[in-house]
Amino acid sequence: MVYVVLSIAVLASLFFYLLKQSKEPTGIVGxxxxxxxxxxxxxxxxxxxxxxxxTGSKRILDVGVGNGRSTQRLAAAFSDSEIYGIDISxxxxxxxxxxxxxxxxxxxxxxxxxxxYPSAYFELICVYxxxxxWSDLEKGLGELNRIxxxxxxxxxxxxxxKIKYYxxxxxxxxxxxxxxxxxxxKLVDIEQNxxxxxxxxxxxxxxx
Numbered sequence: 001m002v003y004v005v006l007s008i009a010v011l012a013s014l015f016f017y018l019l020k021q022s023k024e025p026t027g028i029v030g031x032x033x034x035x036x037x038x039x040x041x042x043x044x045x046x047x048x049x050x051x052x053x054x055t056g057s058k059r060i061l062d063v064g065v066g067n068g069r070s071t072q073r074l075a076a077a078f079s080d081s082e083i084y085g086i087d088i089s090x091x092x093x094x095x096x097x098x099x100x101x102x103x104x105x106x107x108x109x110x111x112x113x114x115x116x117y118p119s120a121y122f123e124l125i126c127v128y129x130x131x132x133x134w135s136d137l138e139k140g141l142g143e144l145n146r147i148x149x150x151x152x153x154x155x156x157x158x159x160x161x162k163i164k165y166y167x168x169x170x171x172x173x174x175x176x177x178x179x180x181x182x183x184x185x186k187l188v189d190i191e192q193n194x195x196x197x198x199x200x201x202x203x204x205x206x207x208x
Contacts, residue, residue: 040159041129044196045070048128048157049077051191051198056151057081057124063112063144064088064130068096068105074126075105084122086110113139117147127156132166141183145203154185154201163197180204 060078062071062085071085084106087093096107110116113136125144134140144154163171170176177187181204189200 042069042073044157044159045073045128047193047196048126048155048191048198049073051189051200052077052124052126052153052155054078057122059084059122060124060126061086061117061122061147063125063127064133065096065107066092068092068100068107070126070128071096071105071107072100072103075103078124081124082106084108086112086115088112111135113143115143115147119146120149120152121147123149123152125152125154127154129158129162131156132158132162137167138183141180141185145184148203150203152202155198156201157196157198159195160192160197161195 054077057078059082060074062074062083065071065085065087068085071083075081075083083104085096086108087096088109088111090109093107093109096105100107112134125148127144131137131140148154170179173187173190176199180187180201184204185201186204187199188202191198191200
């Protein structure tokens with residue numbers, strides 16, 4: 001009985017440790033976690049790019065970049081745009097800067113709920129596989145609304161299973177749309193396959 005209790009305690013501790021690493025990677029474990037994530041979500045990034053217009057984006061922001069692989073994909077797809085990548089993790093940004101040294105990408109340590117960028121600064125903001133980990137979803141989306149250009153687009157893409165686990169209230173599209181409306185945003189399009197979902201979001205005062 002004691003062995004069972006100890007085993008459960010160890011597994012619970014490991015689960016919460018890995019969960020913390022997924023939110024804010026640190027140390028050598030964080031480095032390997034980021035490499036593992038690449039295998040999962042880079043195909044999703046490539047899939048999402050097929051739904052994003054290639055014109056009209058002078059500045060692009062990638063939120064929650066990990067080691068910068070998704071940001072590099074954006075830089076390759078939008079070669080004439082200024083590309084920025086942010087992450088709350090110092091280790092993640094160190095890795096991104098090291099991997100893409102010499103590139104024109106600007107990587108910075110920033111929290112999505114307070115980026116300090118000028119208002120209406122980005123025409124395209126991409127969020128891959130991380131909005132469900134933000135410390136405050138409302139403040140994070142509010143900040144993206146502030147820094148999004150008037151005709152800009154926010155793209156959020158992630159595994160459907162993550163929505164079901166972390167944000168079950170928003171499985172119903174109507175509820176997510178209603179929530180976005182309270183923040184001055186609107187859901188203008190959804191794409192999904194068997195495992196992934198993509199939301200396109202704009203300012204509420206833009207024409208659909």
